[in-house]
Amino acid sequence: MGNFATLQPGGRPLVRFYLAFMLWFVGRAIQAAALVDPNVRKEFNDLPDDFSFSLGAAFNGPQMAIGKDSNGKVKYLGKNSNIVPQVKITIKSMEALFLLFTFRESTPVANSRERMTVEGNLSHACACVRILDIVQVYLLPKPIAKLAIKRYPKWSLKKHTINRLLINLRAIIGF
Amino acid sequence: MLPESFNFMCPSKTGSGFRALDQLPSDLVAINASHPLIITDKYCSGKYTKTIENAFKCSEMTLGIYNGIKSNSGIETVSELAKIYNNNGFDSIIALGHGRIADIAKILNIVVSGKPDDLKELAGVDKITSPLKPFVYIPVLNSDGREATGDAYLDDEISFSSNFLMPNIVCIDPRIITEESPYKVINSAFRALTIASESYTEGDNPLSGAYEHIAIEFVMTNLKNVVENSYKEKKRFSKLNLDTTESKERICLVNASIMSGYIYSNKPQGISEKLGYAISKKCRVEPGIAMGIVLPYSLEYKANRKNYDLEKFMLPIAGLDIYCSTPAGQRFDSAIGQIRYLQNEFYSITSTEVPRTLEDAGLDESMLSEIAKEVACDDYHEATCFFILEHAFYGKPVLP
Numbered sequence: 001m002g003n004f005a006t007l008q009p010g011g012r013p014l015v016r017f018y019l020a021f022m023l024w025f026v027g028r029a030i031q032a033a034a035l036v037d038p039n040v041r042k043e044f045n046d047l048p049d050d051f052s053f054s055l056g057a058a059f060n061g062p063q064m065a066i067g068k069d070s071n072g073k074v075k076y077l078g079k080n081s082n083i084v085p086q087v088k089i090t091i092k093s094m095e096a097l098f099l100l101f102t103f104r105e106s107t108p109v110a111n112s113r114e115r116m117t118v119e120g121n122l123s124h125a126c127a128c129v130r131i132l133d134i135v136q137v138y139l140l141p142k143p144i145a146k147l148a149i150k151r152y153p154k155w156s157l158k159k160h161t162i163n164r165l166l167i168n169l170r171a172i173i174g175f
Numbered sequence: 176m177l178p179e180s181f182n183f184m185c186p187s188k189t190g191s192g193f194r195a196l197d198q199l200p201s202d203l204v205a206i207n208a209s210h211p212l213i214i215t216d217k218y219c220s221g222k223y224t225k226t227i228e229n230a231f232k233c234s235e236m237t238l239g240i241y242n243g244i245k246s247n248s249g250i251e252t253v254s255e256l257a258k259i260y261n262n263n264g265f266d267s268i269i270a271l272g273h274g275r276i277a278d279i280a281k282i283l284n285i286v287v288s289g290k291p292d293d294l295k296e297l298a299g300v301d302k303i304t305s306p307l308k309p310f311v312y313i314p315v316l317n318s319d320g321r322e323a324t325g326d327a328y329l330d331d332e333i334s335f336s337s338n339f340l341m342p343n344i345v346c347i348d349p350r351i352i353t354e355e356s357p358y359k360v361i362n363s364a365f366r367a368l369t370i371a372s373e374s375y376t377e378g379d380n381p382l383s384g385a386y387e388h389i390a391i392e393f394v395m396t397n398l399k400n401v402v403e404n405s406y407k408e409k410k411r412f413s414k415l416n417l418d419t420t421e422s423k424e425r426i427c428l429v430n431a432s433i434m435s436g437y438i439y440s441n442k443p444q445g446i447s448e449k450l451g452y453a454i455s456k457k458c459r460v461e462p463g464i465a466m467g468i469v470l471p472y473s474l475e476y477k478a479n480r481k482n483y484d485l486e487k488f489m490l491p492i493a494g495l496d497i498y499c500s501t502p503a504g505q506r507f508d509s510a511i512g513q514i515r516y517l518q519n520e521f522y523s524i525t526s527t528e529v530p531r532t533l534e535d536a537g538l539d540e541s542m543l544s545e546i547a548k549e550v551a552c553d554d555y556h557e558a559t560c561f562f563i564l565e566h567a568f569y570g571k572p573v574l575p
Binding site (some may be wrong): 002003008011015016058060061096097099113115123 | 192193194197198200201202204224228229230231232233234235236237238239240241242243259309485
């Protein structure tokens, strides 16, 4: 039996911490963007009441959940939400989510490489991806955002300055 | 044109490209597997275990790794592996490496999916009647494609053939496809080229045709560069595998080999393939190299003596632009010329290690009739086989 060994691959604590932080920040930024950006607000308005979605990595990787209450208010529900989301976007591995959040792979590329699965209504999932794309543009500088999304939008100066500042501030402060 | 009827079966999921291994844990879960046993040899385990371990990080899976496969491993190794598999509660098998490793993994799968005593009863063609345990194959650069087929050989006497032996998942990752000996690379690439070309020139299955076209194209476009690069002086940091062009070329070759495995599982063996195996038993040359030597002559025989219309063969060999710019009457000869050019180039690049003719390969001329007798079948009589071998021996084209 000298040729046999058992391997316990273990985890990646630093990667997990980074991803948890990014998901936390993006979650709060979505909540903020729903108040500030008309496009994000419209996307959420078109979604049903009490809608929620989650984004995270498989195998108990970091997660985040976003919900919309009956009054249409969008709220970041944290990582361990007890709510069963209507749309669950799962990235197949923590490594793949790390690629996504280090902007080495955009969401469409990750999708085309079969790195994500979606449970729930596909049109709602598409809306969630559009929201994520808008928020990424707000959070990231243009050269990095270009790597993360398919097409960089042509926005007004107000969006690029005031809205961006408001969303970042609200995401940090959390209201 | 759509033929009257055709069948094509490929139960394997192929995952290829950037960080393909990272998806393996979730792909395993999708086929109800969470505790895999990795089977490999000392060479591959030393080189690639860390990469696999990294891919399984955060997956909460425990892996077993057995690295004792040797070129002469047989039933004793299978019994040892079966004990390890059952005692440790593994539920799936991952084969990492080429040839023998995949054979042993497939046979282990038969043993652990049923009764060990059944092994001899299940030998032969299509004797396995139900699906086996999840089986994943991770190829290396010199994988010859046989690993992705439903065939497994324990020794010369016992072999198994069933679609249930084909891997559920084939995972081709650039981090595993690192540089190998050019001779081995040419061997596996020529084997893929032969299987795909012979099947393509029969041209009666549109689904198989898609695989054949791509496999031929991948070999013809990338093989020369991969071989040339392996002789180039290595740059600093070359071990980091940062050159994406080189890496892509290697991935293309492995994809071609794996596709040839899928084609092989759906077609009867061609004449060049049979001759290649028979020749390799008689002299020091590897089967793939021998197949590559015989291929142009058997195709010429088909075109010039059996009057097959093989003009379309140039399309995957040279690409659409050259195909269109070549007059119809010259296309087949031009395609065969390109294969011969490749062989002659390898003869000089490898300093005569890769033979151009059977004479270069060190085959005794007196063996030709023996090989022809051994390979002769209904479609290719002994005289035909001898005719092809004779031409391949001297490197003499088969003229109309």
